[in-house]
Amino acid sequence: MTFIFWLPDEGYTPKRVTLCVRTDKHIKKTVLKKAGKSSVFWAKVKKNTNSRIDYWYETEADGQTTRELDPLNRVIVYANPLVSTIKRVSDGLGSLELIPLLPSESPLIYRRDITIYLPPEYAANPEKRYPVLYMQDGQQLWDSSACAYGGWKMDKVANELIAAGEIEPIIIVGINNSSRRDDELMGWSAYHRADSVKSNAKADPERILQTAVDFESYVIGTVKPLIDCMYRTKPEAEFTGTGGSSSGAMEALYLGFRNSSTFSKIAALSGGEAYYDDLISEYLPTDRSLKIYLDCGDQNLDAQLLTASVRMRDALVATGYTEGADLQWNLVEGAGHNEAAWAARVPEFLKFLHGIPKGN
Structure with a gap:
């Protein structure tokens, strides 16, 4: 499964983007790769698609880490805080x-x-x-x-x-x-x-x-x-x-x-x-x-x-x-x-x- 992170605001590009996938017992983190000089980040992740996937991103810029929902996916779960989700x-x-x-x-x-x-x-x-x-x-x-x-x-x-x-x-x-x-x-x-x-x-x-x-x-x-x-x-x-x-x-x-x-x-x-x-x-x-x-x-x-x-x-x-x-x-x-x-x-x-x- 390929995850893509992209913010349409051209004036802001994170230095680093990390995918955080929540499971029953822990959170698995994967650092995304940057696509050339663009503001697009991506990663391929092996994931069992037989169940719902709850996830979010952590972006790093100017020494600050910010939690972000997936800007390309409107589907969410009302957790504390909100998370993006892929459901079947x-x-x-x-x-x-x-x-x-x-x-x-x-x-x-x-x-x-x-x-x-x-x-x-x-x-x-x-x-x-x-x-x-x-x-x-x-x-x-x-x-x-x-x-x-x-x-x-x-x-x-x-x-x-x-x-x-x-x-x-x-x-x-x-x-x-x-x-x-x-x-x-x-x-x-x-x-x-x-x-x-x-x-x-x-x-x-x-x-x-x-x-x-x-x-x-x-x-x-x-x-x-x-x-x-x-x-x-x-x-x-x-x-x-x-x-x-x-x-x-x-x-x-x-x-x-x-x-x-x-x-x-x-x-x-x-x-x-x-x-x-x-x-x-x-x-x-x-x-x-x-x-x-x-x-x-x-x-x-x-x-x-x-x-x-x-x-x-x-x-x-x-x-x-x-x-x-x-x-x-x-x-x-x-x-x-x-x-x-x-x-x-x-x-x-x-x-x-x-x-x-x-x-x-």
Whole structure:
């Protein structure tokens, strides 16, 4: 097997590149050869291809050693830290791909990683297209000790539900958050802007609002078009959803309510407070083009959010949504406001939004 390392940035060429392949017991390192005067490095490695190959590179320049993912391979494993991987199609598992540091046209929106889950059958069915679910807080969606509060294991859950015939094969896109998370996800809320000024007299409510507007444009105008270009998606609203928890739940509802020509499915976990009241008063849809999963726990912070979650359910029902049809609202008894609680609900909202009716 031949490994090739090349960085497209012509202004930077490492002095030395080492391939690091992880096995069960140790890490095998191989120094790559440089191809003449180019910036391409390569090595032939004897490797058993009957199993997945996890690897990364160590580059040396100016006395510094830097760990690098393979710039020519987007497929990753959420380890601590991330590693590149070569998987077998016959494994019957989905894969994760990484688009690193995707920039925005707005100076208010920081560049960030985008992680894409592809279903197990994706590589074997080159003509087939798939529905897409866009999720906020992308770094928390997968199975890794690198996740600060524990991962949701959405890739593993999706693999299992697809294999069991409980959901259709889907693509899941995780959009990482940034240090401006609250303004990006909730800056559209008058309550959030007023609360920000109350907490910090120097806060600029117009800038906060613009941050939210620009983040909405980033999701719809940058992330989604790129995903539709790079992957075999079903780009129509009928096949496109958005989701998140906590602040991400507010954003999922905001995006869905305002952009029904782009999204038709929403998963909103553990949202509430006056943010939901702002959504109800300013953005509640007048049609019934959406399928909405809504829930809340009853412990710690979720206990404070619960009343507003009920108000959101009631407002949706009043506009014509029907529980059990195009709306599912769950009170999750004993659940708090944390990643483990949300991870436990992944099967529930995936089956509601993307479930295969029994008998099909």
